[in-house]
Amino acid sequence: MQLENPKPQIFQTGNFEFTQQYIKRKQQEYDPDVEDPIDEYEIFDLVKSIKDPEHSFTLEQLNIVNPSDISIQGNRVMVYFTPTIPHCSMAQTIGLTLKIKLMRSLPKNYKIYVEIKQNMHIKEVELNKLFQDKERVLAAIENQQLLKIINFGIQGLR
Amino acid sequence: MNCQLLKDHKERVWQVAWHPNGQILASCSSDKTIKLWQLMNDQYKLIQTLDECHTKSVRSVSFSKDGQFLASGGFDTVVGVWMYDGSKYKLIQQLEGHESEVKGVAWSADSNYLASCGRDKTVWIWDHEDLEFSCNCVLQAHDEDVKCIKWKDTTLYSGSYDNSVIRYTYGEDDEWDHKQFQIEHQSTIWSIDIFNKLLLSTSADCTAKVFSIQDGTLKPIQTLQGFHKEPIYSGSFSYDGLYFALGSADNKISVFKKDAIDELGYPHYALDQIFDAFEFDVNCVAFNPKNYLLAACSDDENIKVFNLQL
Numbered sequence: 188m189q190l191e192n193p194k195p196q197i198f199q200t201g202n203f204e205f206t207q208q209y210i211k212r213k214q215q216e217y218d219p220d221v222e223d224p225i226d227e228y229e230i231f232d233l234v235k236s237i238k239d240p241e242h243s244f245t246l247e248q249l250n251i252v253n254p255s256d257i258s259i260q261g262n263r264v265m266v267y268f269t270p271t272i273p274h275c276s277m278a279q280t281i282g283l284t285l286k287i288k289l290m291r292s293l294p295k296n297y298k299i300y301v302e303i304k305q306n307m308h309i310k311e312v313e314l315n316k317l318f319q320d321k322e323r324v325l326a327a328i329e330n331q332q333l334l335k336i337i338n339f340g341i342q343g344l345r
Numbered sequence: 346m347n348c349q350l351l352k353d354h355k356e357r358v359w360q361v362a363w364h365p366n367g368q369i370l371a372s373c374s375s376d377k378t379i380k381l382w383q384l385m386n387d388q389y390k391l392i393q394t395l396d397e398c399h400t401k402s403v404r405s406v407s408f409s410k411d412g413q414f415l416a417s418g419g420f421d422t423v424v425g426v427w428m429y430d431g432s433k434y435k436l437i438q439q440l441e442g443h444e445s446e447v448k449g450v451a452w453s454a455d456s457n458y459l460a461s462c463g464r465d466k467t468v469w470i471w472d473h474e475d476l477e478f479s480c481n482c483v484l485q486a487h488d489e490d491v492k493c494i495k496w497k498d499t500t501l502y503s504g505s506y507d508n509s510v511i512r513y514t515y516g517e518d519d520e521w522d523h524k525q526f527q528i529e530h531q532s533t534i535w536s537i538d539i540f541n542k543l544l545l546s547t548s549a550d551c552t553a554k555v556f557s558i559q560d561g562t563l564k565p566i567q568t569l570q571g572f573h574k575e576p577i578y579s580g581s582f583s584y585d586g587l588y589f590a591l592g593s594a595d596n597k598i599s600v601f602k603k604d605a606i607d608e609l610g611y612p613h614y615a616l617d618q619i620f621d622a623f624e625f626d627v628n629c630v631a632f633n634p635k636n637y638l639l640a641a642c643s644d645d646e647n648i649k650v651f652n653l654q655l
Contacts (some may be wrong), residue, residue, distance in 0.1 A: 243386070295625055295644070298575065298594070320506070320533065321576075321594070321626070322404075322492070325375070326446045326464070329401045329420050 195242055195271045197324040198250040200235075203228070209254075227295070230264055233292045234285055236343035240277045240336065245343065251281060256304060262297045264289065269306040274309050282318045283327055284340040290324075291341075346455070346620065351382050351648035353391050356402075358642035360629045363410045367635035371415060371594055372648050373403035379417050379425075382537065382648075389650060398425035398436050405449045409456040416459050418447030423469070424461045426478055438478050439613075442469055449494045453501075460501055462491035468503050468513065469520065486523045487509045495537040497544075497558070503545060504534030510563065526563045528554060536629075538589070540582035543612070549578035551592050557611055566611045572599050572619060575626075585631040588655060589614065590639050592627030598641060600653060618653065623647060 203209055212228060215221040231254040234246035244250045249271055256267040266285055270278040286301040293299065301310040301318045317323050327333045356375035357574050363370055370382045370389065374507035379395040380476035389604045389641045405432075405619040408415050415427040415434050424440040424447055439648045444465040451460050459471040459478065468491055470485040496502075501513040516522045532549035539545070544556040544563060552570045575594035591599045601614040623643035637655045 296596075316506075316532065319576075322446070322448065323464075323490075325402065326420050 349650035357644040373406040409452040416450040418450040420446040508520040540586040545568040547580040549576040592630035594626040598622040
């Protein structure tokens with residue numbers, strides 16, 4: 188199969204680890220008096236190692252996800268992702284994999300929104316609607332063929 | 346609030362539907378089963394688990410108006426037809442034809458027609474002779490998944506992922522004619538309910554709308570906006586049209602009451618109550634056909650029958 192984007196740009200990972208906010212968060216983790224709510228870094232930790240469906244790189248290495256495009260308000264989690272190219276046909280698989288990984292990992296009362304970052308894909312409106320359609324997402328999990336691809340992505344690169 | 350918890354499903358419960366006698370409730374779930382619950386001594390008791398039809402999530406369930414039949418639709422593309430034999434509902438036929446997940450099943454008022462709809466963008470109409478069901482017609486009028494269907498007598502309405510509603514009528518030319526309505530929902534239409542000449546639609550745009558069905562059109566009467574923060578998966582009129590309830594992915598149920606009639610004779614509904622009903626998404630609400638009991642079900646695997654004390 189011919190690759191759509193044969194030479195994707197690979198990014199340095201872990202840059203955010205030097206931000207003040209992240210350093211503070213790390214310190215707090217060891218303080219028993221400070222409550223550790225689920226924050227954007229924790230969400231990022233859950234999704235960063237997902238394998239890209241086309242390349243042997245992680246979503247973090249391809250800068251498809253990064254902590255600054257994740258936000259949390261109460262039990263609402265928003266994850267915006269950036270496909271490597273605007274006509275990437277893998278965007279649907281990536282979105283579904285992100286959503287399903289988070290559905291499996293987060294407490295069940297969390298409302299999870301996965302969207303393509305604005306102006307980053309030619310079919311972003313169409314795909315964002317699909318990621319938000321619970322019936323479509325749950326039917327995908329019951330489709331063995333699709334589930335295999337999604338699980339392969341979730342299994343990730345270690 | 347007075348409420349009974351019906352607990353036996355092992356996964357999310359997608360839909361609940363009342364038997365026309367108001368005594369039996371059917372529920373269907375991702376655990377691939379349909380369960381029947383009967384009112385006995387003021388308590389709903391599980392009387393039957395129907396597990397021999399579907400191999401994937403059961404998305405929709407519906408009793409025929411005479412109670413003789415029960416239909417079920419599943420993600421496995423199958424429509425199940427069950428018949429009451431005097432003591433139990435038994436599987437009599439599995440209808441195949443849909444290419445992907447079936448999302449809704451519904452019986453016409455005279456029980457002559459069964460309709461099913463699904464992700465393959467089609468609506469199938471099935472009829473029966475000597476208890477043998479067969480396809481009467483396949484209607485492909487929507488551009489996207491057909492999420493819900495509802496009969497008004499022998500006219501059928503469907504709601505879709507393409508944000509529109511379509512009405513199907515059996516014409517004099519022995520064909521099903523259709524007419525599409527763009528009813529200004531900004532996203533998927535998840536449910537339709539009908540009471541007399543009123544149609545209630547609920548949408549992923551977090552609103553619900555009430556329309557008057559007249560002269561072959563849908564005239565918008567009221568938009569219910571700002572009550573729910575997440576998609577509204579279901580809406581249901583009470584048997585007398587005095588109330589309707591909405592169930593949403595924000596885990597809440599809201600109940601609206603008819604409080605006025607305007608100069609043109611159209612009703613106006615006002616919020617009566619809104620409450621946290623479940624831990625997770627509310628997938629379906631259904632008013633009892635005889636009284637003000639409201640059945641509802643959720644992703645948290647539970648079913649509740651609320652006595653709203655209206």
